[in-house]
């Protein structure tokens with residue numbers, strides 16, 4: 481089916497298609513019957529797929545990566561499509577429009593995307609209200625919900641910790657785990673938060689807050705694929721000393737190695753060309769320590785997911801694979817993992 485639909489979808493600008501498809505998924509999410517039909521057709525429930533990670537129970541290890549449903553517009557559909565967990569965001573403390581369009585590009589010959597969205601999102605306050613509403617109408621989600629936090633563009637880098645904290649406070653009641661995204665290439669200087677001093681400061685403020693809460697929810701850190709091994713070692717040491725619950729590896733890359741496409745667009749590259757580096761980073765992280773790793777980058781088939789899990793990933797996530805392979809991909813991966 482999707483191979484017939486894809487040429488039509490790919491004939492239109494990527495962000496317009498994204499917005500329309502998300503709008504459609506939002507409509508389905510609001511109709512309990514359609515949601516149930518989708519669930520029956522797509523989701524695969526099997527105890528052999530269940531995973532325990534960060535103190536949470538996941539129905540399967542296949543997650544929707546951050547960025548696709550930034551504003552939680554279609555939240556219930558993702559579990560119905562077969563995802564075992566969903567990460568919304570990146571959410572920032574202040575609502576923001578992101579970078580000027582066009583800012584999302586397909587590279588079909590590479591099965592890749594380049595984006596420089598710049599954290600376009602409705603802001604923590606509106607998204608918290610939307611999550612409250614989803615809880616009210618649909619009850620607790622069947623798959624764990626991750627909330628990925630980014631820094632507002634208007635907040636200077638030296639005040640970043642307070643910006644993340646403000647979002648965390650607003651959203652704390654609604655997420656099962658939270659992600660500190662310090663690795664997007666599309667917010668100026670954001671990736672400097674991966675350096676020792678700012679990272680120490682950020683983690684201290686965030687972990688101090690969670691320790692004071694009645695329920696201590698897991699905090700994960702999302703890292704870039706473009707770090708050196710020395711930088712990764714330093715991040716690991718800091719993450720372990722602050723008792724971070726997991727690392728998400730990786731975000732999009734600023735590298736352009738081996739592309740068939742001649743695209744000169746700036747931004748983060750995702751999909752197939754990121755696959756080898758993401759796997760390499762996963763293997764390195766697993767070798768160094770025991771922290772759970774959520775592996776993301778270039779996963780587009782059951783074999784890709786299996787390879788990550790065999791390499792030691794606790795969970796996997798995907799974004800670009802969903803665009804190139806279609807909405808049945810989580811279902812195919814789940815069936816593949818059971819085969």
Ligand SMILES: Cc1cc2nc3c(=O)[nH]c(=O)nc-3n(C[C@H](O)[C@H](O)[C@H](O)COP(=O)(O)O)c2cc1C
Nearest residue numbers: 545546547569570595731750751777778798799800
């Ligand atoms: C259009 C687009 C927007 C994204 N936005 C975010 C974001 O807001 N926060 C984030 O942590 N990652 C974001 N990502 C990165 C993905 O979550 C993921 O780490 C990356 O795309 C690699 O996975 P993939 O190869 O399966 O796409 C975005 C990716 C794309 C393609």
